[in-house]
Amino acid sequence: MNFDDWLLWGFVGTVVLSVVVAAGQGFGLTRMNLPYLLGTMFTPDRDRAKLVGVGCHFLSGWAFALLYLAVFHSLGRATWWLGALAGVVHAAFVLAVGMPLLPALHPRMANEQHGPTVVRQLEPPGFLALHYGVGTPVAVLVAHMAFGAILGAFCDIDLR
Amino acid sequence: MTEAAPKIQDYAVIGNGRSAALVSRGGSIDWLCWPRFDSPSLFGALLDPRTGGSWGIAPALPAEVGRRYLDGTNVLETRFRTATGAATLTDFMTAVSEEDKRRLLLPEHELVRRAVCEEGEVELVVRFDPRPDYGRARARIRDAGALGLRIDMGSWLVALHGRAAFMPAEGGGVAARVRLRAGEAVAFALTFSAEAPGVVPHLGDAAGEKLALTAGWWRRWAARARYDGPHRDAVVRSALVLKLMSYAPSGAIVAAPTTSLPERAGGDLNWDYRFCWLRDAAFTARALFGLGYEEEAEAFCSWLLHATRLTRPELRVIYDVFGETVPRESDLPHLGGYGGSRPVRTGNGARGQVQLDVYGEVVEAVTHFAGRGRPLDRDTQAMLRHYGEYVCRHWEEPDNGIWEPRGERRHFTHSKLLCWVALDRLLALHRDGRVRGIPAARFAENRDRIRRDIEERGWNPKLECYTQVLGGETLDASVLQMAFLGFAGASSERMRQTYRRVVERLGAGPGLVYRYEQSLGGREGAFAMCSFWLADFLARGGGSEDEARESFASTLRYANDLGLFAEEIDPDTGEALGNFPQAFTHVGLINAALSLEERERRDCGRLTVAAAGGRPQAVREVRP
Structure with a gap:
C-alpha cells in the first residue's frame, strides 16, 4: 500500500463526502451534519463542535480509507466502480446499523425511548437517519459512493 | 353493561x-x-x-x-x-x-x-x-x-x-x-x-x-413549577397537560393527541392536531420559561431551530415531531366520526398554507431563549437574519392567517403584527450584540412601515377598533395579542376600545369569546385560548386586577372535572368541542395566570410604596 496515496486520497475522499452531505443540507434534502454530530460528542458548544467535528471527521475518513484499501487488496484490484460499490455497503451499514446505534454511543443524543425527562439533546437519527430528513439516505449514499470511487480510482494498491 | x-x-x-x-x-x-x-x-x-x-x-x-x-x-x-x-x-x-x-x-x-x-x-x-x-x-x-x-x-x-x-x-x-x-x-x-x-x-x-x-x-x-399566583392547581394541571403533549426525544410539542374531534357538533370542522404548529411557539416558550421549566423550553426551542432547517428561510406552518413535513390530508371513510362528525381526517391540509405570522412566532420564541443568556451560534444568527430578510420581502403579501381558513389569502392584521414582531425583536437582538450582520436600517424601515400600515389600515375609526384584515369591518380576537407582543400598551386608548368591541361583538358569556365574527353563524364554539386572552389583556393593564381575576375565573369554570380544556367551548351547554386536550388552550391559561401573578406583584409593590409614603410608580407595561 502506498502511504502517501492513503493520506492524500483519504483526505480528498473525506472532503468530497463532506461537500456532498453539506450540499444536501443546502438544497434542503437533509439535516445531517456529520462534523456537528461528531463534535457534539465532545462539546455542547455548537460552533466549537463543528470545528472539533471536522477534525474527527478527517481522522475517521482516514480510518475508513484503510478499510477500503484492505478490501481492494483482498480483491486484488482497485477501480472507481469497486470503490463506489464498497461505498454503497458502507452507507447501508451506516444508515441501517450505525445511525440507530448512535444514541447509545453519543453522550448528547436522545433516543426514541427517551422521556418524559427532557434534556436539551440532539434528536436521534432513527432508522436510515430518516429523522434528519427523508432525503438523508440519498445524500449519505451518494457521499459514500463518491468517497469509495475516489479511493478506488486513485489509490495505488501495489499488488507486487 | x-x-x-x-x-x-x-x-x-x-x-x-x-x-x-x-x-x-x-x-x-x-x-x-x-x-x-x-x-x-x-x-x-x-x-x-x-x-x-x-x-x-x-x-x-x-x-x-x-x-x-x-x-x-x-x-x-x-x-x-x-x-x-x-x-x-x-x-x-x-x-x-x-x-x-x-x-x-x-x-x-x-x-x-x-x-x-x-x-x-x-x-x-x-x-x-x-x-x-x-x-x-x-x-x-x-x-x-x-x-x-x-x-x-x-x-x-x-x-x-x-x-x-x-x-x-x-x-x-x-x-x-x-x-x-x-x-x-x-x-x-x-x-x-x-x-x-x-x-x-x-x-x-x-x-x-x-x-x-x-x-x-x-x-x-x-413541584418545579415556579408560580405563586391565583389558581395554582389549575396552572400546575395545565403544565402537566403540556408535558403530556411534549415529545421528549425531540422536544417538540403537539397541539393535541387526537384527530377529528369536531369543532362543530355533527359538522365537518374535524382536523388532525397530532402535529406541531410553529404558530404556538412564542406562547409556549413564554409559558414554559415563565413557570421555570427551562429544560423543556430549551428543548422546544432547539427542536424549533432544528425542525425549520430544511425549509429555511421559508417556514412551513406545521411539522411532525421530528421536523418532517406532515402527511397530506386524507379521510378515513370507514370511521363514523365522533358523534357522527365526519369526515375523520389524518394529515393536515394547512401544511401547504402561507402564514406570515410564523416568522414572528419563531423569532419571538428564540428571543425568549436568548433572553435567558443563551448564546446564539452563527448558524442560528444567520437563520434569524434570513427570516428578517424574508419578512422584509413578503410582509406586504396576503396570507392564510392564524386561523387557517381554507379560502383565499387576505391581509390579516394579526399576520402583519407578527411581521412587525419579527423585525422588532431582530433589531433588539442586534442592538444587544446577539445577532450580527443584519441590515438594521432596512429592517427598521420595514418595521416602521408595518406599524404605520396597521395603525392606518388595521384601525377602523368607525368601529373604533383594530379589525381582522386591513381595511376590514370584521372583528377578530387575535388583535388582542398586540398587548401581549408589545405593539400597543393594554392601557392605551385604542387597545381598550378594541377590547370593548371584541367583548361586545364576539363575547359568548362571562369569560368566553369567539375567535372571529365568522364563528357566530356557524355553530362553532367559543375559542378557549382567546377567552384566556381576555384575562391576560386585563391583567396587562387593560383593566383592573379584580376584572382580570374575574375573567380568568369565569373561563376556568369551563374546564372538565379534571381541569382539562379542549380547543373550544359550547357557550350554551359548556361542553368541550374540538381536539382534546388542547395544548394551545392550556398555554393560554398559563400565560394569563403568569400575567395575573405579575400584576398582583406589581400592584402589591405599588401599594407598599404608597404605604411607605413614596410616590407610586407609573404602571409599566408587562412585556412577555
Whole structure:
C-alpha cells in the first residue's frame, strides 16, 4: 500500500463526502451534519463542535480509507466502480446499523425511548437517519459512493 | 353493561412524554396511538365505537363514578361504587427517570391498569379489543400463556399481560370477568415493542412499584413549577397537560393527541392536531420559561431551530415531531366520526398554507431563549437574519392567517403584527450584540412601515377598533395579542376600545369569546385560548386586577372535572368541542395566570410604596 496515496486520497475522499452531505443540507434534502454530530460528542458548544467535528471527521475518513484499501487488496484490484460499490455497503451499514446505534454511543443524543425527562439533546437519527430528513439516505449514499470511487480510482494498491 | 357515548369532556388523558391515551369516565381507553402521537390508532373508539377498538375495565353492575388525578401527577384514578362494593382503577403510562430506566428493564411503551377492591365485592368486566391502523387491520390475538395475549403488527409487537381468563368476545376482541373482594387487586399491562424481543413486564407488587415510581416522577416534575399566583392547581394541571403533549426525544410539542374531534357538533370542522404548529411557539416558550421549566423550553426551542432547517428561510406552518413535513390530508371513510362528525381526517391540509405570522412566532420564541443568556451560534444568527430578510420581502403579501381558513389569502392584521414582531425583536437582538450582520436600517424601515400600515389600515375609526384584515369591518380576537407582543400598551386608548368591541361583538358569556365574527353563524364554539386572552389583556393593564381575576375565573369554570380544556367551548351547554386536550388552550391559561401573578406583584409593590409614603410608580407595561 502506498502511504502517501492513503493520506492524500483519504483526505480528498473525506472532503468530497463532506461537500456532498453539506450540499444536501443546502438544497434542503437533509439535516445531517456529520462534523456537528461528531463534535457534539465532545462539546455542547455548537460552533466549537463543528470545528472539533471536522477534525474527527478527517481522522475517521482516514480510518475508513484503510478499510477500503484492505478490501481492494483482498480483491486484488482497485477501480472507481469497486470503490463506489464498497461505498454503497458502507452507507447501508451506516444508515441501517450505525445511525440507530448512535444514541447509545453519543453522550448528547436522545433516543426514541427517551422521556418524559427532557434534556436539551440532539434528536436521534432513527432508522436510515430518516429523522434528519427523508432525503438523508440519498445524500449519505451518494457521499459514500463518491468517497469509495475516489479511493478506488486513485489509490495505488501495489499488488507486487 | 351499557353506557351513553362519552362527551369529549368525559375523557381524561394519560401519557409518558412520547404518546398519550384517552380514558373515558366509564374506564374505557378509547384512544391510543403507538409508538408516536401521530401513529395510527390501536384503540380508536373515540372516533367510531364499533370499528375503532377499545380497552374497557369497569364493574359489571351499574356504578357511580368519581375520578381524579393523583395530586401533582398524570396518574388517573377512577372510583366505581356499585350495589355490592367499591373499587378503584388506576391508569398510567410508566414514566420514570432515565436513571431508573437504566436500572430496570422496561418495555418501550407500557400502559398499566390496576384495580383494587376497597369495599365489599366487585365484579369487573375487562374487554380488550385492539383494532390496529385506525381499525383497518385485523388484530390476531394469540394467547401465549405466561407471555400474555400477543398481537403481531409486522415487526411490532403489542402484548397484554395480566391474570384473567380471557375468552373471545361478541363483536370482536376478548373479554374476561374478574371478581375482587375487599383488599384484592388485579393489574394489567399493555406493552409495545418495536425492537424484538419484547419485554415481559412484572405485575403484582411490581405494578405498585411502577405506580410509585411514575407518581414520584410526575410529582417531582410538578413541584418545579415556579408560580405563586391565583389558581395554582389549575396552572400546575395545565403544565402537566403540556408535558403530556411534549415529545421528549425531540422536544417538540403537539397541539393535541387526537384527530377529528369536531369543532362543530355533527359538522365537518374535524382536523388532525397530532402535529406541531410553529404558530404556538412564542406562547409556549413564554409559558414554559415563565413557570421555570427551562429544560423543556430549551428543548422546544432547539427542536424549533432544528425542525425549520430544511425549509429555511421559508417556514412551513406545521411539522411532525421530528421536523418532517406532515402527511397530506386524507379521510378515513370507514370511521363514523365522533358523534357522527365526519369526515375523520389524518394529515393536515394547512401544511401547504402561507402564514406570515410564523416568522414572528419563531423569532419571538428564540428571543425568549436568548433572553435567558443563551448564546446564539452563527448558524442560528444567520437563520434569524434570513427570516428578517424574508419578512422584509413578503410582509406586504396576503396570507392564510392564524386561523387557517381554507379560502383565499387576505391581509390579516394579526399576520402583519407578527411581521412587525419579527423585525422588532431582530433589531433588539442586534442592538444587544446577539445577532450580527443584519441590515438594521432596512429592517427598521420595514418595521416602521408595518406599524404605520396597521395603525392606518388595521384601525377602523368607525368601529373604533383594530379589525381582522386591513381595511376590514370584521372583528377578530387575535388583535388582542398586540398587548401581549408589545405593539400597543393594554392601557392605551385604542387597545381598550378594541377590547370593548371584541367583548361586545364576539363575547359568548362571562369569560368566553369567539375567535372571529365568522364563528357566530356557524355553530362553532367559543375559542378557549382567546377567552384566556381576555384575562391576560386585563391583567396587562387593560383593566383592573379584580376584572382580570374575574375573567380568568369565569373561563376556568369551563374546564372538565379534571381541569382539562379542549380547543373550544359550547357557550350554551359548556361542553368541550374540538381536539382534546388542547395544548394551545392550556398555554393560554398559563400565560394569563403568569400575567395575573405579575400584576398582583406589581400592584402589591405599588401599594407598599404608597404605604411607605413614596410616590407610586407609573404602571409599566408587562412585556412577555
